[in-house]
Amino acid sequence: MKIYPSEQIRNVAVLGHGGCGKTTLVEAMAHVAGLTKRQGRVEDGSTISDFDKEEVKRGISINAALVPIEWEDAKLNLLDTPGYFDFVGDVKGAVRVADSALIVISGKSGVEVGTEKAFEYADEMEIPKIVFVTDMDDDKTDLQKILDDLRNLYGKSIAPFQVPIREGEHFVGFVNVPKMEGRRFVKDHVENCPVPDGMDDEIGPVREMILEAVAETDEALMEKYFAGEEFTLEEIQSAIHKGVVDRTLVPVLIGSGMNNTGVQVLMSALVKYMPAPKEEHTSVFGEDPATGEPVEVKCDTEDPATALVFKTIVDPYIGKFSLFRVYSGIIRTDDVLLNVNKENMEKVSHIYVLRGKEQIEVDAIHAGDIGAFAKLVNVGTGDTLCAKERPVRLEGVEYPESLAYKAVIPKTKGDEDKIAAGLQRLMEEDPTIKVVLDNENHQELLYGVGSQHLEIIVSKLEAKFKVGVDLVKPKTPYRETIRKKVQVRGRHKKQSGGHGQYGDVVMEFEPLGDNDTAFVFEEKVFGGSVPRNYFPAVEKGMQESVKKGILAGYPVVGIKATLLDGSYHPVDSSEMAFKLATQIAFKEAFSQASPTLLEPIAKVLVLVPDDYMGDIIGDLNKRRGRVLGMNPLGGKQEIMAEVPMGEMYGYSTDLRSMTQARGSYSMEFQRYEEAPKEVQERVIAERTKEE
Known part of the structure; x- marks a missing residue:
């Protein structure tokens, strides 16, 4: 694969709600760019990015996958992320190293919780966004409602760049508003066409909004706008690029991943409007591991090498791959790099560019680009690898707290060591997995982000490591x-x-x-x-x-x-x-x-939108919780409560259900206090039965 300078690289995280069409869109982009002769389908398990056996079996993305695509003399490093909330760890890793986000919305489903989460993740990392509304070929798609919902949530930054052309209610093309040109879909390509008559009422407000946004990017353009002078196309596109990079503009494009409509325009927009690594991250700051002082890391091939590992793939057959983003310098085969987190030196023997499961071996990865190390034993997700002459530790990946948990029981006696080894390998791959030994109750507790996450861990143990386990409700430490x-x-x-x-x-x-x-x-x-x-x-x-x-x-x-x-x-x-x-x-x-039983009490903080507050407080009361107070936090409420830990089992799933996944919580042990009589009687009876 050709080596691209950082100015021609676009690192884009593809985000959105589960099932909104992200993987299908990435597959369409790969097909349009000529990577595949035939476009794969999620239903057939034939897409580039969903190659894991569990993904093929379930028809959903579980892992983030890298799909580099060459388009218009640029390299699009597309990071196709899972949309289901149980696999948010991989989303966080992808967003950490991306310079921009492509947020996909299904025209059939509209703005969903996953859409809101995608905006949140991008805003946390302060990266610009483009929205693509797919499924426009579905006659039930209501683009206006989607735009209204987006504007209600995110204000005037939402800027639709295309107005659909419909014939007999069917989506047959669109008007490119910045260029004021029509585009019509003909079989497998797009043809220019005149703007249809009678669309002025639709196009006018959109055009005016874009021109206002353009004018606001520069004083000279503002004067030109008020003087009633026309902007040149170059001025419009340059201003759009600036607005996108400044995050004051979120372009909305339309099309269909399934039918390859609008995909070429989308890829061109990513190249044209999204920031290059050097542009967005003229420099990032890490810290000197010895002194804690800030260290500037410039996206420059002449500087000492610095890279961050953001994802690990562990497979019993193909070995271990560590996906990394280069922030400065060039990383070459046979380089010896310092792993700042582990304080040891690592020799790089093989470097690859991954495209889904395909491994393309290369000699070097330049600043701003993404690659993969093979078989570096002591390297983990979140580690910084750098040149020895300039030690620097970059900020790692911030993962959500894993609060869903169950006790692990081997299906076959004597498999304990195999289970421990398998879980250790899976934890290398997925840092949101956690194993805690409860010596008091003689149980091994498996923690994950949600119930589906735990279910897939069990499935992977069986498929990859040939060991079966059952998950049961853990014992409470009374x-x-x-x-x-x-x-x-x-x-x-x-x-x-x-x-x-x-x-x-x-x-x-x-x-x-x-x-x-x-x-x-x-x-x-x-x-x-x-x-x-x-x-x-x-x-x-x-x-x-x-x-x-x-x-x-x-x-x-x-x-x-x-x-x-x-x-x-x-x-x-x-x-x-x-x-x-x-x-x-x-x-x-x-x-x-007068002996008595004490139960563990947890301090629980629940963060939910205002609309769900009554339901959450009612549910905490049912769990024998005491609500201590509420704290407003930017459109959300933080509810503080004390709840018996025995009543919090399964809460992550219940909270997600009650709030449509908009709520989150944290929990920590606070103290022991006397349990109510009926709880004591139940616990003693259960304990007696066990014996």
């Missing part, structure tokens, strides 16, 4: 404690010929008032009734006792234990005997001191 003060005697006496065993303690147990601490031990023994050398044995007896309470076998917390008195035998007493005597005293005291 605790046990006491509510009143008691004094008991614990005596362990055993005679078995020869030396016997004798330990005798009188102890006082009372609530500590601190459920973060298991127990506090004190001794107030007078007169040597229990020799000092047995005190550590009594404390050790306590350490073992609090591991398991008598109500449901959960760990015990919040107890103060005081050794008051006791007795000993000069021959038969031992540390073991006093430890066992303490355990007897503990059990006796626990049953007398």
